[in-house]
Amino acid sequence: MGFGKYDPQRVEGKWQQNWNESRCFEVEADEAKPKFYVLEMFPYPSGKIHMGHVRNYSIADVVARYKRMRGMNVLHPMGWDAFGLPAENAAIKNKTHPAAWTYQNIKDMRAQLKRLGYSYDWRRELATCRPEYYKWEQRFFLQMLEKGLAYRKNSPVNWCESCKTVLANEQVEEGRCWRCDSEVEQKQLEQWFFKITAYAEELIEDLKLLEGGWPDRVLTMQQNWIGKSIGAELTFQVKGRDLGITVFTTRPDTLCGATFMSLAAEHPLVEQLIAGYDKADQVRAFCRDVANMDRIKRGADDLEKEGVFTGAYCINPLTGREMPIHVANFVLMGYGTGAVMAVPAHDQRDFEFARKYALPMQVVIQPKDAVLDPASMTEAYSAPGVLVNSGRFDGMPNEEAKKAIVEHLGASGLGKPTVNYRLRDWGISRQRFWGAPIPVVHCPSCGLVPVPEKDLPVRLPEDAQVREDGRSPLPLLDSFVNVACPKCGAKARRETDTFDTFMESSWYFLRYTSARNEDAPFDPAALKYWTPVDLYIGGIEHAILHLLYSRFFVKVLRDLGYTDQAEPFKNLLTQGMVLKDGSKMSKSKGNVVDPNSMIGKYGADATRLFILFASPPEKDLEWSDAGIEGAFRFLNRVWRLAEDLSDAGALKAVPPCAPVSALGGEPAGPVKDLRRKEHDTARRVTRDMENKFQFNTAIAALMELVNEMYAAKDVLKDAPGGPEALSSALATVLVLLSPVTPHLCEELWANMGQKGQLATTPWPEHDPSALVKDEIELVVQVNGKVRGRLNVAADADQEAVRQFAMTHENVLRHLEGKSIKKLIVVPGKLVNVVAG
Structure with missing residues (x-):
C-alpha cells in the first residue's frame, strides 16, 4: 500500500495539530534534568515574517529540537517587541491606531510562526505593550531611581525631527536616525537617563567572561564603544580668573608641548570665559553653529578644523606658558571633559588647527633617529621617543614620563591618574505615544515624585488618538496628565515621556522564565534554573544597542537582588543575512521573497531545509529559486524511498542505528556496508550539530546516506538482514533530519510503525565498532x-x-x-x- 503523493500542506497541518494537542514543547524547571535555554531575538510585530526571520527562527528551532532529543530540558519561547517607533509610524501611515495595528500583526505573525512548525512553548508568549509586562519595568525604574541609577537632567540630545523624538547616542548611525535615516540635530531638553556609565568598568571587564561564546567581532565592537582610556586629569588655571579648566589626556608626557587650549562649543565655562570680551557675540554664534553639527562629523578625522578665540588664556601647569583658549569644532562635550590641551607637534588634529590659525608648536618628544623641527614638520609625531624641552623630565622615555609628570602635578593638586570611558549614559526618554509611561509625577511643591509601587502599572491610555505628525497626544490628554501628587495631594502633572523601546527588550528573556507570574517579575527558582540563556541568536546589527543594554540591565537587576547572574547570554550566534541578487532583501529593491508563497508552494519543511542547507548559520545566504526546488525534490526523494521499501515489504519498525541483534545476526557484505555508512552518518551529523551548528554539512551527510540507500535497496530488500538494515538506516535518516524538517519525518516515522513522536525520540548514538572496515x-x-x-x-x-x-x-x-x-x-x- 503506497503512501500517496507527498503533500506538505496536509502533512504539516496534521503534525502541527498533533504537537499542539500533545503539548510536547511545554516545559517547566526540573532540577533532575540538565537545562538548555535557546532564544532568538524577538520580532517587532510589523505584520509579516520575512526570510531573515525564517532563517533566524529555523536555526533556533533546529537547536531546540536537537537538544531536546539529546535529553535536555529545553526552554524555547517566543514573544513580541511590540512598543516603539516602527509600530507607531506604520500605524500612522496606515491610518489606524498603534494598538489595533500591533495586536492584529501579532495575530498574523503568530499564525505564520505556527505554520513553520517551530517548537515554541506558546504558554510563555509575551507582548511588551501589555500592562502586565511593562508594570514590572516601571517597578525596575523606580528602584533604579531610588538607587541613583535613573535621573533627569537638561542635556544636549539627539533629535530626529521626522520621528519627533530623542535618540540615544547608540541610535544615531553616521549622523542619521537608526529607524528612518533622517539627519539628526542637537537640542537642549530635560531628559531621563540610566547611569550605564556606573557599570562601564564591569561591562568592559566582563567581556572576558564571554570569550569563546560570543563572536570576537561583537566583543571588539562593545569594547570600542565603551572605550576605556587610561590617562590623567590635569587642571589649567585661567589667567586672571578664579577658574580652572580640567582636561582628560592619555598623553601627560606631552604636557610641556601644550601651547593652546580647545573647548567644546557646549562647554559650561564658555560664557564665563567670554564675559567682557568685545567679540563675545561672534563666539556665541560659532558655538550655536557647532552645537547643531552632527556629532559623528565633528569627530571625523577629515573634518575641516575650525575655531574661535575666546579672549581668555590659561596657564600650563608645568611650563607656566600662557595658552590661548579657543572653542574648536572637533572637540566633543561627550568625551572626557569637553576640554583638550592642544599639543600640535604630537597630535594631528591639533597640528591642523595650529597650522590654520598660526598657533605655536613645541616639540617635546624626539624619535631616536631624527631631530624634529616644528617649522618643517608636515604632520604630528605621535610615536614613542625621548622627552626634550621638558625641564627636569628631559631624556626620559615618554612612557616612563607619563607617570612621573602626573605624580609631580599631584603634589600641588593639579593632576591625578584617571580612567575615562567613551560610553555615555543611556537616554531613555521618548517623546512618542506608543511606549511604556515613565512612572513619575511633576508636583509644583514636591518636585519629581515617583508613582507609588502599589499604583503600578501606570497604564498607557490605548484609546488616545494618535497625531498624524507623530507627536505624542499624551501632553494634551487631560485624563492622563492631570493627577494628584502622590506625596502632598495637590494638583500635579504626570510625566508624558515614554520609555525607549530598548527598555523592554533589555529584560524580556528573563520574564520568559515565569511569564504568567502576576505577583512578581520573576519566580526566583525558575529564574535561577533557566538563566543565563545558553544560546542567543540574532543579527550583528544589535551588537551595541540591544546587547549592551541587556548586559547593563542584568547587572542592575543582580544588584537589586533579582538574580545572581552577571551576564544574560552565555553563547551568541550572529546569523548572516538572506540576500537576493547579491543584496539584502528589501521592498525598494524589489527582491523580497515572501515566506508565505514559498510555504504555499513547497511547504514549511522545504523552506526550512533550503535556508539551513544553503549556507553555514553565521554566513550570508544567497536566495536561490533552484535551491528551494532542490530541497523540495530531496524531500520527495526521501518520501519515495520510504514508500518503495513499504511496497517491497522491507519496511520494519527497527530503531535507528539498530544493534546487530536487530539485523538478525552479524552483518556482512552490502548489509555491513550500509550499516557502516548509517553509523558514520550519525557520527558526522552529531559532530556537526555540536560543533558550531554546521547544519549544511549535517544535511549533506544525510543526503549521501539517502543516495547510498537508493543504490543498495534493490539488492538488500531480499537479502538476509537487508530489510532490517534498510529500515534502520531510514529510521536514522528520519531522526537526524527531523530537527530540520520535522513534519515529513514525523509522518514517515509513523508510517514505519514506530512508537511515539519523533519530537521526543532520543537522539541515536553511533556504534564505533560499526565503522571498522574489513x-x-x-x-x-x-x-x-x-x-x-x-x-x-x-x-x-x-x-x-x-x-x-x-x-x-x-x-x-x-x-x-x-x-x-x-x-x-x-x-x-x-x-x-x-x-x-
Missing part, C-alpha cells in the same frame, strides 16, 4: 606520483602491505629499469616506492 584502500606512489590503488586487509601489517604493493601491475611497469631505494608505508593511507 578492507581499506591505499594509494600506491612511485617517486611521489600516484600509480595505483589497492585494497588490503584493515589489519595487515606493514610488511604485508609492502609485498602486496609490489604486485600492482602499473607500479611494476613504472619500476622497469629502476632499482628500489626505499619503500615508505604511511599506515592506512599510502605506499611510496622511491626508485632510481
